[in-house]
Amino acid sequence: MTKINRSLKKSHSDVAREVNRYCVLTRTRRISRIITSIYDEQLRPYGVNAPQFSLLVLVARLGGATRAEIGRANYQDRSTLSRNLGLLLSEGWIEEIPSAEGGRSRPIVISRSGSELLVSAASGWRSAQLKAEELLGKNGVSAIVHLADGIAADTKTERT
Numbered sequence: 001m002t003k004i005n006r007s008l009k010k011s012h013s014d015v016a017r018e019v020n021r022y023c024v025l026t027r028t029r030r031i032s033r034i035i036t037s038i039y040d041e042q043l044r045p046y047g048v049n050a051p052q053f054s055l056l057v058l059v060a061r062l063g064g065a066t067r068a069e070i071g072r073a074n075y076q077d078r079s080t081l082s083r084n085l086g087l088l089l090s091e092g093w094i095e096e097i098p099s100a101e102g103g104r105s106r107p108i109v110i111s112r113s114g115s116e117l118l119v120s121a122a123s124g125w126r127s128a129q130l131k132a133e134e135l136l137g138k139n140g141v142s143a144i145v146h147l148a149d150g151i152a153a154d155t156k157t158e159r160t
Contacts, residue, residue, distance in 0.1 A: 035132055042128035046121035050128075052093075053121060055084055056114055059094050064107040075155070093117055 019026065039050035048056070058074055059065070065073070071081040085108065088094045093114030096106040110118070133141050 038131050039128040042124040043121055046117060046124055048117060048121055051084065052087060053125065056088060056093055056110065056118055059108055060110040060118060064109045066105050066107055070108060
């Protein structure tokens with residue numbers, strides 16, 4: 001009997017115990033919510049939340065990218081990305097510029113307002129970073145950075 005067939009014979013409470021004990025998804029989502037709340041708290045005085053700040057940093061780093069390029073770089077589906085970019089556009093933190101080729105593609109860049117926000121909110125980000133490092137420890141931070149960079153590199157290789 002395969003492992004999958006054995007799991008089909010389990011009760012819902014057995015499955016819940018198994019997932020609770022071993023599930024990588026539930027643990028990474030819990031870690032994400034805790035860490036996000038730390039950054040949200042420190043970025044709140046600047047009028048930006050952690051996901052918005054992260055996306056603003058990505059747009060600044062890419063220096064003029066299409067929605068598709070931003071979505072691929074941020075591992076986001078089209079609808080989620082459109083919603084998140086819409087918030088940044090409505091706040092004036094990013095802007096779409098006419099394409100040099102004159103096509104339908106309009107690269108997205110950080111605006112002057114977004115650049116000012118990024119610079120001013122950096123102190124909030126630094127405070128959040130210190131709190132996250134205190135919570136996770138240097139080894140925890142190093143492990144997360146190593147895993148994230150490795151997974152991103154592996155995923156990028158698979159996509160090409």
